[in-house]
Each structure stands twice: as C-alpha cells, then as structure tokens.
Amino acid sequence: MRVVYSPAHLAHDTVTETVMGAVIPANEVPERAERIRTTLEADGGFTVVDPTEHGRDPILAVHDPGLVRFVEEAWNEARAQSIGRPNLIADTYPTFRMFEGMSPEFLARRPETRHAAGRAGWWGLDTANPLLAGTAAAARAAVDVALTTVDLVLDGERAAYGLCRPPGHHAARSMAGGYCFFNNAAIAAEAIVRATGARVAILDVDYHHGNGSQQIFWRRGDVLYVSLHADPIRQYPFFLGWPDETGEGDGSGANLNIPLPAGTDDETYLAALDRGLSVIAETPGDVIVVSLGFDTYGHDPIGDFALTTAVYHECGRRAAALGRRLVILQEGGYHRPSLGANARAWLRGAEGRSYDPLPAAGFGEFGSNR
Ligand code: Q9C
Ligand code: ZN
Numbered sequence: 374m375r376v377v378y379s380p381a382h383l384a385h386d387t388v389t390e391t392v393m394g395a396v397i398p399a400n401e402v403p404e405r406a407e408r409i410r411t412t413l414e415a416d417g418g419f420t421v422v423d424p425t426e427h428g429r430d431p432i433l434a435v436h437d438p439g440l441v442r443f444v445e446e447a448w449n450e451a452r453a454q455s456i457g458r459p460n461l462i463a464d465t466y467p468t469f470r471m472f473e474g475m476s477p478e479f480l481a482r483r484p485e486t487r488h489a490a491g492r493a494g495w496w497g498l499d500t501a502n503p504l505l506a507g508t509a510a511a512a513r514a515a516v517d518v519a520l521t522t523v524d525l526v527l528d529g530e531r532a533a534y535g536l537c538r539p540p541g542h543h544a545a546r547s548m549a550g551g552y553c554f555f556n557n558a559a560i561a562a563e564a565i566v567r568a569t570g571a572r573v574a575i576l577d578v579d580y581h582h583g584n585g586s587q588q589i590f591w592r593r594g595d596v597l598y599v600s601l602h603a604d605p606i607r608q609y610p611f612f613l614g615w616p617d618e619t620g621e622g623d624g625s626g627a628n629l630n631i632p633l634p635a636g637t638d639d640e641t642y643l644a645a646l647d648r649g650l651s652v653i654a655e656t657p658g659d660v661i662v663v664s665l666g667f668d669t670y671g672h673d674p675i676g677d678f679a680l681t682t683a684v685y686h687e688c689g690r691r692a693a694a695l696g697r698r699l700v701i702l703q704e705g706g707y708h709r710p711s712l713g714a715n716a717r718a719w720l721r722g723a724e725g726r727s728y729d730p731l732p733a734a735g736f737g738e739f740g741s742n743r
Pocket of ligand 1: 390391392501540541542543551552553579581609666668675704705706
C-alpha cells in the first residue's frame with residue numbers, strides 16, 4: 374500500500390498543551406507520525422511517497438477564507454504584536470451566549486479583532502490547537518497528503534493511506550480546534566465528490582466525535598458521515614456527537630453518530646462498527662474516506678476505550694470487506710509506543726494481508742508514553 378507522507382509536519386513541533394488550565398506535555402507531537410512512518414517502512418509492504426501540491430482552492434471549497442487567512446497570518450502577526458511565546462494559544466472565545474438576542478444579520482457584521490490571541494479565539498473552538506512558526510506549512514502539507522491519497526485512489530489504487538499531521542476532523546468550516554486546523558478528511562471527501570459526481574461516505578473511527586466533519590456536511594446528502602466515538606456526555610467535544618444529530622435539509626438522514634461507553638472493548642466496538650458499515654453499505658457510492666484514530670487503544674493517555682492491536686486488523690478487514698475503495702487518513706492516537714503497530718495492523722487488514730503481529734519489542738504492554 375502507498376503511504377503519503379510529508380516531513381513538513383516536523384515543524385509543527387508542539388511542546389505543551391493545557392488541560393483545564395494546567396500546562397502539560399503536548400499529546401499531539403511529531404513523534405506520532407514518525408513512529409507510524411518508521412514502523413510501516415520496516416514492514417516492507419508499504420511504499421512511502423511524497424504529496425503533490427494542490428494549492429488553496431480545495432481548502433477554500435470547505436473552509437471559510439477567514440480561517441485560512443488566520444492560519445496563514447497568525448504566527449507572524451503574533452510576532453509583530455510582540456507576543457513572545459513559543460506558541461499561540463487562545464484564552465477567549467466567542468461562545469454563542471455572548472451574542473444572545475442579536476440577529477444573525479447583526480452578528481454577521483461583527484468585525485474580526487486584530488489582536489492575535491483574539492483572532493485565535495475567534496477562529497477556534499478550544500485551547501488544544503497551539504499555533505507555532507511551522508503550523509501553517511504543516512497544515513497545508515497535511516491537506517496535500519490527503520489530496521494526494523485521493524489522487525492515488527481515483528487513479529485506481531484500492532486503498533491508500535495519508536499520514537496526515539496535524540489531524541483534521543475537529544476543524545469545522547470556520548473553526549480550528551482539537552489539534553486540528555484544516556479538515557483533511559472533509560477536504561478529501563469534497564474533492565472526491567467534485568471529481569466523480571458520486572456520493573462519498575466518511576467513516577470516522579477516531580475516539581472523539583468529528584464535530585468538524587459533521588458540521589461541514591450537515592446539510593449535504595452527497596456526503597454520508599458515520600462516526601463511532603466516546604459519548605459526549607463524558608468526553609470532548611462535549612457539545613456535539615449525540616445520536617439524534619442525523620442531519621438537516623438535503624443532509625437529513627446522512628449523519629450517523631454512535632456514541633460508546635467508557636471501557637468499550639473489542640467485541641462491543643466491532644458490533645458498533647458493523648452497524649456503521651451496514652449503513653454505509655445501504656448508501657450508493659464507491660469510495661470511503663476513513664478518519665482513522667488510535668486514541669481508541671486501551672493505553673491511550675486521553676481515551677477510555679479498551680481496544681487491542683489485534684482488533685485494528687479486524688477493523689481494517691471489515692472496512693475493506695464492503696468492496697469500496699478506501700482513502701485512509703490519520704487523525705488522532707496518542708500512545709506513542711503502540712501507534713506504529715496499530716497503524717500497521719489496521720492497514721494490513723484493509724489490504725487483505727495477515728495480522729502477523731510484531732514481537733512486543735519497543736514497548737511493554739504497560740510501558741510509559743515515552
Ligand atoms: N488538552 C484528536 O484526536 N482535548 N483530537 C484534549 C487535553 C482535545 C483530540 C484535552 C482533544 C482533541 C484529533
Ligand atoms: Zn481523537
């Protein structure tokens with residue numbers, strides 16, 4: 374299988390994030406993608422290829438131009454405003470309650486502040502997307518990785534894998550958040566719709582609900598969004614991901630949320646996956662965009678599921694068994710020692726290769742995240 378990878382992600386070299394205000398070592402770090410790449414290279418069955426440049430237009434097909442401008446300008450702007458921090462993290466957000474009573478027309482005329490941290494809040498959901506000197510280039514490269522993966526599949530590959538970093542599924546039309554800047558999977562799905570005229574399904578198996586992907590296609594019947602995720606009653610993104618969110622207008626019935634409890638194990642997960650896959654099978658279309666996360670793993674530091682490496686092989690096998698072509702894009706997954714083995718298992722399953730587990734070398738099953 375072809376693996377699309379760009380080293381541009383290395384310059385999005387996050388060091389810290391905050392949890393409820395406390396500074397902690399970042400979870401979404403360059404080592405994640407490097408672990409996956411090196412494990413796939415060592416397997417021998419994968420070929421790593423460079424992305425090709427696709428420009429801004431496919432990004433603007435799903436995102437507000439203001440968000441794209443913000444990501445491109447923010448770092449230099451923060452420097453120009455003498456905000457001398459290693460990274461830019463917002464602390465003030467325009468929650469909708471601030472505007473209660475104001476008409477949509479009035480609201481649409483609220484000007485964008487020029488303060489760099491204010492802009493980060495205006496275009497952001499939360500504090501989990503630190504912006505650094507290399508962020509804009511990395512976010513652009515992640516989109517090129519996704520679109521090159523689309524090209525490979527539209528040119529005839531049954532399946533291809535885009536090692537996107539930063540991830541994308543929390544980024545909505547006008548909003549970054551949750552380690553995400555541009556929504557790689559949504560941009561890929563939109564590009565497929567435009568190239569083929571056919572319907573596309575997004576299968577989101579990251580541990581978190583992909584609020585951004587859901588929002589972008591909420592009123593769209595041509596892109597089906599199916600997500601398995603931690604129930605928002607206990608987990609980020611808290612405000613979306615509930616099962617009654619099924620889409621509106623043309624998108625009515627084209628959104629399926631399957632929230633899952635803490636401790637979800639392999640068996641429960643596979644039953645939920647089968648439910649999601651059967652809905653995809655009932656919908657016309659030939660390509661599935663997979664938002665692939667490994668924060669469902671039993672040892673993930675921010676998740677609470679109990680999945681094993683072996684089940685990822687079975688998940689990949691079942692996703693491929695629908696007979697559709699797969700554009701597989703990396704989202705989350707934060708237990709660094711296991712990421713390579715988990716990605717390898719999923720992708721080997723999707724390709725119809727045996728599981729053939731790696732010896733437990735490299736990390737103990739109860740090893741640290743380092
Ligand atoms: N700072 C993805 O998996 N909240 N994003 C984390 C700790 C945000 C996860 C709280 C989690 C975002 C792509
Ligand atoms: Zn996640």
